[in-house]
Amino acid sequence: MSNYQGPAVLITGDVEIDVVATLSGGRAELAEWGGSAQTDRATEEFFAAMEGDHATLRLPDGREATVLAKRTAIGSGRLKISGVGPLPF
Template sequence: MRSWDGTLDTQSPSDWVSSPTAKEAVLRMPDGREGRFLVTAGTLGAARVEIAGIGPAPFGDA
């Protein structure tokens, strides 16, 4: 299984998350690709969270 990780930052946390209690979320890129991830540090809905992706990354080479 592929995996990826990183940090998500936002100036307005409410803009990018609809369910702050979710265990798993989806990152949608402008080109339509999506990737599932889990928050590994911080709280989903905060301005900065560390994440671990599940499956192929939604960015980079396809």
């Protein structure tokens, strides 16, 4: 099991938002992973645009992965995400 908790950037369209990502997943070859992204800087419009759409999650070392927003908790600044493809951590 792999885990990552720390800074990341969530990118959708031309918008980049700094987040704290909490991620976990199995072995890299299984490509099943997910977690959450927390921010206090995003607007409700950003979260609405993210829900059900693909975005890019970038870690501080430059590794990137595609994520899918599973659901949002309105007003909390928290976005639940599932990874698409190999683990970025």
